[in-house]
Amino acid sequence: MMKTLPAQQMDSAVVGRDFLASIVVFLVALPLCMGIAIASGAPPALGLITGIIGGLVVGSLAGSPLQVSGPAAGMAVLVFQLVSDHGLIMLGVVGLIAGALQLLAGAMRLGQWFRAISPSVIHGMLAGIGVLIFASQFHVMLDDAPRSGGLANLAAIPEAIIKVFPADGSVHHLAAMAGIITIVTIIGWNKFRPKSLALLPGPLLGVIVGTLFALAFALPITLVALPANLTDALNIPTMEALSGALDTEILTLGIVFAFVASAETLLCATAVDKMHIGARTNYDKELRAQGIGNMICGALGALPMTGVIVRSAANVEAGATTRISAIMHGAWLLLAVVAFPFVLNEIPTAVLAAILVYTGYKLVNVAQIRKIAEFGKQELAIYFVTLFGVVAIDLLTGVILGFVLATLKLVYTFSHLSIDVAHDPETNRADVLMTGSATFFSIPQLSAALDKAPRGSEVHIHVEKLDYIDHACLEMLSSWEKLHQSTGGSLIVEWNDLVQRYGRRSGDPAKTSIASLMQRPAA
Template sequence: MNAPAADRLTSAVVGRDFLASIVVFLVALPLCMGIAIASGAPPALGLITGIVGGLVVGSIAGSPLQVSGPAAGMAVLVYQLVQEHGLMMLGVVGLIAGALQLLAGVFKLGQWFRAISPSVIHGMLAGIGVLIFASQLHVMLDDAPRANGLLNIAAIPEAVIKVFPVDGSVHHLAAMAGIVTIATIILWNQFKPKALALIPGPLLGVIVGTAFAMVFALPITLVNLPATLASGLNIPTAEALAGFTNPDILTLGLVFAFVASAETLLCATAVDKMHIGTRTDYDKELRAQGIGNMICGGFGALPMTGVIVRSAANVEAGATTRISAIMHGAWLLLAVAAFPFVLNAIPTSVLAAILVYTGYKLVNVAQIRKIAEFGRQELVIYFATLVGVVAIDLLTGVILGFGLATLKLVYTFSHLEIRREHDAQTNRVDLWMTGSATFFSIPQLGQALESSPFGSEVHIHVEKLDYIDHACLEMLSSWEKLHQSGGGSLVVEWSELVERYGRRSEEKTEIPGLMIRPAA
């Protein structure tokens, strides 16, 4: 390629990334503030996380097109932390979580964070969606969220009543601004013209909702950003840093690290499916997230993860390199530093409305249908995780789902069904085996074989067998010798299994748990 052509190509790439960075900035701006409010933190702390996610993590990320920042999936954890331990401990927990992520990346544990059942992950996200929806519905009415998820859900009928004018309160006015915001997002997503497709729905919702509040001069709560970004920092004090020795804080740091890492790497996997460029280096991404969260912890800001909404917008807008993610962080910094008076005109009910919509979207009905295709057991895991997250807490819900997924795995690899047919005229017994034949199944298999009449011809059909281990093979070999001594025979229909796997060779065919040699 000659120099002018290379220059044109470079210019085109930079141009696409420049435009994509503006789109991502417009998506990230309202979400950074909204997620901070949902987390019980000042909006400035969400913006700081978005800036660090762009400028720092975007520069060193293992997934070049993934965009990092505050995530709705972490809002519930942060809210619980702030309520129980105070805002000052947010930075301490962030430092712990970031350090653990950095170590996990150094020791190449990135792939292991992906070894989680999709039903558990989607159940966790749905549970978080329910909690965000229930809590932010009250904030959308300029009301305070309740102490926990169940109380927020129980108070929804009360919130619905407040939508209507009662006793001169302003709850219905805040609700009107929120409803206008949600309606704008839904209508824009349904009917937006192709020429304006890159304008994100949440941004338009904020503009319309804010304009509505200003035109009608609604006396509702507005965003309150500090005069300078530095004055909004929440740097941990020496007293707060002593929390490193507190077992509760250490546990929260571990939980933050686990949830943030799982969400980030699942997001990175999804982003890889959206483009044909460089694939994710999971360990490098974990290290980058760890560094980013340690910086955010030092500032006392919200924790960060890779965020699918911003990342998808980045890919769809045509980004091809990490330049887009880095520049979106620069735009966030510019907006906060130069135009705080514009952001301070946004009603908190408008930002809460975006989170209400986001929470609703996290409970993905289409995903539930997809999980149902894999059987009732996966649905049980999904709903058990969801209920655990909502009714108890996030960590307990995930542990419950993971435990059920593990039990299902044990059941799958220990469950064997044997169907028996006996033809008395020919003295032939057919045994159809379905599932996994392991040492757990030896008593069941032995009983089925020993029920065969003396001198019978026993045929074992294995085309529906998923796995057979060495213990069962030895047991079949021993029983065959015993049965042959009484004039009987044992025929294992290996050919059916070979046909199922579709692999033949002159010497041998390999199947998980088996080494089959063709008949002479």
């Protein structure tokens, strides 16, 4: 017989697993929170504040218990552009707008609709973000300043590589060494880590090794700057900044932030649901929790948050079973910032940038491109148009381009009809094969094809490759059938092709006319 543990022992076992999982998530989140903040053009402390709120607040309210929230690489490009154009003080204002919109959307039960986006657009967006992060953080990894845009960062990479070779007393080569050692450590650890240390995350080990390397050789490179008191890092919006909330450009950015953060969060929640067999996500509740979290982040001037897949996956893989692990990881982040800022201040920015370079590379998922290609060239075109738009123009434009292309593909699919007509003079029989969707758009094309059938011939309509036919086409076929019968011909629909799809109807299906079809309800 199976032995059942007492409820008290089961509760303690659950808490124990969640406790260990929270440590793992904390170790993954710590370097990423600071690295994403630097990639966003913001102080590292603002990324840590977002991680703390994502754990303590959103973890307590989340509709996806095992999802972990915090600053996301996918938002870094948007935040960087906002900070560059409007200053760091407006970050909180946009965060307040985005959070309020998310809260409203959750209250209106719009959570499911944020998932109604073509996967090709989403993956193209993530790949574009990956390229932008890789290109910008490549320069930071060399203790150099990123350029003004994505294409400029990509174009300047050869120049940055040349700087690695010491010439005029610069330290670019020293920062590069620390960054390369960090990346090599992450890759090597992910590939060769022993099973006994499987829970030790590669990014954390990379930070430790890269930092120790810089300390051992006393490298004169830029280090992380955290304030001794966390309250000194707050970026609370001023009244003047809040008065700019009604500015059209700021409102637009708030809407974009809300849309991108919500889409990324809910797609992440869907992925997390596939990783475990526990409670499923309540999308509206998750959206409301994210809205509250982003409003708090906005009030403090911290980075915006989303559900993040790397930390969430680490949470599930570490054995978490309840929301306790996500909440506790926020507590560990708070403890680290309050009690050990002097330790974090020894981390070189080049090391954190190296983690983001690796993250950007991973976002351009080659395996995912191959998977999308299996669904046809059209899906691949949507993916690359979105990617190019994000990199060459901006994130919103790239997503809009991808969405428009996906919509056009959908319209084409539901309006495209291919018609082949074959006539056998010996039997005076014409076979009409229709492929695709027959709608009122197709009536001129269908009429022209039927007119090719000789007068008095026996016309057979083949429908096995037809996805859809609307009432307008059925009426047109009915009218044409009567006209063709007046010349001594007949029109026969090959119903046997549809037996498996719609079920056999009463009577002889081979002799059923279009007119009788229009009078019968669909099976």
